[in-house]
Amino acid sequence: MTNVASLIANVAASDDGEFHxxxxxEFFPPALLFEGTPFELNRLMAIRILVVVVLVVLFWLGTRNMRVVPSRGQAAMEFALNFVRKGIIYDTLGERLGRRYEPIIMSMFFLILGMNLTGTIPGLQLAGTAAIGLPLVLALVSWGTFIYAGMREKGMKFWKDSLFLPGVPKVLYILLTPLEFLSTFIVRPVTLTLRLTMNMVAGHMLLVLCFSATHFFFFTVLAQGNFLGLLGVGSFAFGIAFTVLELFIAALQxxxxxxxxxxxxxxSVAEEH
Known part of the structure; x- marks a missing residue:
C-alpha cells in the first residue's frame, strides 16, 4: 500500500505540477463584472444572485394558480412548504408564534437549501454559503429575531431570564451571568455561522479533490501509458459517493x-430555561 502511494506521488510530481x-x-474567485467598483461581481456572487432569482421564479410558478385539486407542481410545492411549516416551525413554536415567525424561518430554510445545492451542480460547483459572508448575515438575522421575540413577549424580563438563572445563589451570578451572556448572545450566532460555512467548505474541497484526481489520472497519467491512471475509477467512484453525501448535508444544514x-x-419566550 505504501509502495502504491509512493508511485502515485512520484507520478504526480513528475507531471510538472499539472495536478492541483x-x-x-477557490472561495475568492476573480471578478466577472464591474471589477474595482463597489458593485464588483464574481462567480460566488453571481451564484447567489442566480439562486435568489430561481427561488423567486419557482415560488411564483408554484403558487400563481392554486387549485383545490393540485397539479404535480403545486403538490410538490405544498409538500415542501408543509414540511418546513409543520415539521420545523409549528412543532417547535406552536401555531401562534409559528405564524408570526414562519416567513423568516421559511425564507432561511429555502435560501440556505438553494445556496447549498449549487455546490453539487455541474457548471456552478460552488455553494453560495461556502464563504462566510452569507452565513454570517443569516446568523445575525437569526440572532436579531430571537432577541426581538423575547423582547416582544416578555419586555425587559427577557434579559433577566436570559442572564440570571433561577434558583441559583446570587453570589454565583458573578461567574454564571458572563457565561450565560457568552453562550446566548455570542456563541449562538458564531456556531450558526461556522457550522454552515465549514460544512460547505469541506464538501467543496472533497468534491474538487476527487474529480480533479479523476481528471488527472485519466487524462494525464493514463494518457502517458501509465496504468496507474486506472486509479481514476476509484477517485470517480468516491466523487459520486461524496456528491450524494453532499446533497444530504445540503438539506441537513x-x-x-x-x-x-x-x-x-x-x-427566548419561555418563562424559564
Whole structure:
C-alpha cells in the first residue's frame, strides 16, 4: 500500500505540477463584472444572485394558480412548504408564534437549501454559503429575531431570564451571568455561522479533490501509458459517493439552521430555561 502511494506521488510530481488539489483561493474567485467598483461581481456572487432569482421564479410558478385539486407542481410545492411549516416551525413554536415567525424561518430554510445545492451542480460547483459572508448575515438575522421575540413577549424580563438563572445563589451570578451572556448572545450566532460555512467548505474541497484526481489520472497519467491512471475509477467512484453525501448535508444544514433558529426563539419566550 505504501509502495502504491509512493508511485502515485512520484507520478504526480513528475507531471510538472499539472495536478492541483483544491485550495482556499477557490472561495475568492476573480471578478466577472464591474471589477474595482463597489458593485464588483464574481462567480460566488453571481451564484447567489442566480439562486435568489430561481427561488423567486419557482415560488411564483408554484403558487400563481392554486387549485383545490393540485397539479404535480403545486403538490410538490405544498409538500415542501408543509414540511418546513409543520415539521420545523409549528412543532417547535406552536401555531401562534409559528405564524408570526414562519416567513423568516421559511425564507432561511429555502435560501440556505438553494445556496447549498449549487455546490453539487455541474457548471456552478460552488455553494453560495461556502464563504462566510452569507452565513454570517443569516446568523445575525437569526440572532436579531430571537432577541426581538423575547423582547416582544416578555419586555425587559427577557434579559433577566436570559442572564440570571433561577434558583441559583446570587453570589454565583458573578461567574454564571458572563457565561450565560457568552453562550446566548455570542456563541449562538458564531456556531450558526461556522457550522454552515465549514460544512460547505469541506464538501467543496472533497468534491474538487476527487474529480480533479479523476481528471488527472485519466487524462494525464493514463494518457502517458501509465496504468496507474486506472486509479481514476476509484477517485470517480468516491466523487459520486461524496456528491450524494453532499446533497444530504445540503438539506441537513438547511434543516439544522432553521430548527435552531426556531428553538432559540422558543427559548427566548419561555418563562424559564
Amino acid at each position: 488539489g483544491p485550495s482556499i483561493e 438547511a434543516y439544522v439552521f432553521a430548527i435552531l433558529t426556531a428553538i432559540y426563539i422558543q427559548l
